[in-house]
Amino acid sequence: MSDRTTTQEARHWIARLTSGDITEPEMAAYRRWVVDVHHHAVFQHELQLWRSLDQIGKQLAPHQPVAQQVAMRRRRRRDVLAASGGLAAAVCLAVFLLGPGLWMRLHADYWTGHEIRAFTLADGTRAVLDADAAVAVHYGVRTRTIELLRGRAWFDVRHDPTRPFRVEVAGSVTEDIGTAFEIDPHADGKIETTVESGMVRVSARKGGQSITLTAGQRAVWQGTTGQITRQGEVPADTVASWRDGQLMLTAVPVRMAVSTIARYRSGMTLVVDHLDDLPPVTALVDVRRPDDALSALAAGARLRLYHLPGNIVLVRRSG
Incomplete structure (x- = not known):
C-alpha cells in the first residue's frame, strides 16, 4: 500500500474520531487498522499536524458565537484532512515554518x-x-x-x-x-x-x-x-483551590467536567457522544492525576473510555 493511501486513511480516521458520531463497528475497524506499525506511525504524524493546525486556528480565528465556532472548526478539519498533494505539502511547510503555538509564543x-x-x-x-x-x-x-x-x-x-x-x-x-x-x-x-x-x-x-x-x-x-x-x-480559603492541585466541581454538566479534566492531560481527550442529558456531577478532582480523575468521573457518570495510541482518550456513554 502506498504512503499516499495510508496518509489518506489516517486522515479519514482522524476525521471520524473527531466527528462526534463514530460507531462501534468503526471503532473496531480503526483498532484493527492502527495495529499495523506503519499505519500507527503515519497516524501519529497526521495527528500532530492536525493538532498544530487546530491550535493555530484557535488563536487566529475571529471571535464568533461558540456554536458557530464549533461548526466552522469541524468544517475546517474536514477540509484539511481531505486535502492532498500540493495543499498538504503547503500545510506541512507552514506548520514547519511557523510551529505550533506561534501566536501565543509571540504575545x-x-x-x-x-x-x-x-x-x-x-x-x-x-x-x-x-x-x-x-x-x-x-x-x-x-x-x-x-x-x-x-x-x-x-x-x-x-x-x-x-x-x-x-x-x-x-x-x-x-x-x-x-x-x-x-x-x-x-x-x-x-x-x-x-x-x-x-x-x-x-x-x-x-x-x-x-x-x-x-x-x-x-x-x-x-x-x-x-x-x-x-x-x-x-x-x-477556597479561592483558586486548583493552585494546590485540588479542583472542586459542583453540579457541573458532564461534558464540562470532562473538558475541565482534559485540560490537565498531556494527550487529546475527545467526546464522541451526546452527554447533555446526563445529570450534573459534583466531584473533587486531583488535577495532578488527571487520568485517574477521568476514570473516576466515567465510573460515576455512566461513561466509557477508549484509550488509543498517542495517549488519546475517547469518551462515550456506556450502554
Missing part, C-alpha cells in the same frame, strides 16, 4: 502546558497560572497591566499606589487595591473575579459600571452585555 510572557505553574513578576507580584493559560506583562513607569490571554490565573499583588496593577481580559478590567484574587474566564464569554484577600475593583475597559469586591466576594462581567453582577460569596 505571551508566561504560559503553561498541561501543568499549573507559579511565577514571580518583576515587581514581586506572585502569579499562578492554571493549565493551558497564558499572560502578557505590560509594565510601565506608572502602570502595571497584565493581559490574560488564555485560561485562568491567581495573583498576589505587591501593592504600589503609585503604579496601579490591572488585569485585562476580553472587555473587563480588574484593578488591585492591595489584594490576592482569581480571574476565571468562562467558555460563554463571562469573566469571573473572586477575591481571596484585600480589595479589587472590577470594571469594563470602556468605562461605565464598576464594582468593588472584598475577601470572599465574587463578580461576573457579562461579555455579551458588558454588565457586572455580584455573585454569592465563597469562603476566602
